[in-house]
Amino acid sequence: MTEQRKGYENFVYQNGVYDLGTKGDMRRNERNLMWNLDPYIQTHWQLTSALGLDAGARYSSVWFDSNDRYVVGKNGDDSGEASYHKWLPAAALKYAMTPQWNVYLSAGRGFETPTINELSYRPDGQSGLNFALQPATNTTVEAGSKWQVGTGMASLSVFNTDTKNEIVVAASDNGRTSYQNAGKTRRRGVELGWDQQFAPAWRAKLAWTLLDATYRENAGDAIQSGNRIPGIARNRRA
Incomplete structure (x- = not known):
C-alpha cells in the first residue's frame, strides 16, 4: 500500500490577523509505503475415528518505509523505515461425541502491527513518524461445542485473549x-450462536457475546490496571 500524505497549516496570517480554517502553508509532505508477506503451513491429523488435530504456523512480516519530501530550513529529514516479524503458531483439537455433536479446544498467537495512521504522529509532538510504537501480540485459548439440530447449528464457546503492547490513543x-503501547490487556468472554438454514435461499444467523475487556498493566496516568477498555461493548447481539 502506498500513501502520499500532505499536511498544511489550518490558518493564514496576513497583516497581523489570523484567518482560521483556511488552508495555509505546507508543513508536511511524505510518501509512505507499507507491504507484507505471510507464508504459512498447515496440516491435519486424524488421530482416531473421533479425534482430529489441526495445526499450522505463519511467519508474518510487515515492512514500512517513509520518504520525507518536506526538508526545509529547520525542518530536517524525517525519513525512516521499520519492519516487524513474528512466528504465529496455532492448533486445534476436535472430538466428535456423536455424528451431530462435537467439542473442541484451540490455541493460537496473533500479531497486530501499527497502521500508517497510527505511525503518523508522535506523542511528544515532535516531527517525524512514531517508530517507537511496537506491534501488539496476543495469545488466544478457546473451548467450545457445536450441535447440529435438523437443518440448524447451535454453538457455544468460551475464550480468553491476553495481549501485550496493546495499541491505544x-x-x-x-x-x-497519536498512539502508544498500553502494556497488557485481557479479553475473556462467552459466545452463543445459532445458524438456521430454512431453505436453499433462506438462512438466518443469531449470536450473543458477553465480553470482559480490561487493562492488566498501568500505562501512564490515564490507563490503570483493572480499568475496562473503552469502546468495547460488554454485551453484543447480532
Missing part, C-alpha cells in the same frame, strides 16, 4: 491523533 489534539 495517546492524545488527540488539533486534528492529530
Whole structure:
C-alpha cells in the first residue's frame, strides 16, 4: 500500500490577523509505503475415528518505509523505515461425541502491527513518524461445542485473549491523533450462536457475546490496571 500524505497549516496570517480554517502553508509532505508477506503451513491429523488435530504456523512480516519530501530550513529529514516479524503458531483439537455433536479446544498467537495512521504522529509532538510504537501480540485459548439440530447449528464457546503492547490513543489534539503501547490487556468472554438454514435461499444467523475487556498493566496516568477498555461493548447481539 502506498500513501502520499500532505499536511498544511489550518490558518493564514496576513497583516497581523489570523484567518482560521483556511488552508495555509505546507508543513508536511511524505510518501509512505507499507507491504507484507505471510507464508504459512498447515496440516491435519486424524488421530482416531473421533479425534482430529489441526495445526499450522505463519511467519508474518510487515515492512514500512517513509520518504520525507518536506526538508526545509529547520525542518530536517524525517525519513525512516521499520519492519516487524513474528512466528504465529496455532492448533486445534476436535472430538466428535456423536455424528451431530462435537467439542473442541484451540490455541493460537496473533500479531497486530501499527497502521500508517497510527505511525503518523508522535506523542511528544515532535516531527517525524512514531517508530517507537511496537506491534501488539496476543495469545488466544478457546473451548467450545457445536450441535447440529435438523437443518440448524447451535454453538457455544468460551475464550480468553491476553495481549501485550496493546495499541491505544495517546492524545488527540488539533486534528492529530497519536498512539502508544498500553502494556497488557485481557479479553475473556462467552459466545452463543445459532445458524438456521430454512431453505436453499433462506438462512438466518443469531449470536450473543458477553465480553470482559480490561487493562492488566498501568500505562501512564490515564490507563490503570483493572480499568475496562473503552469502546468495547460488554454485551453484543447480532
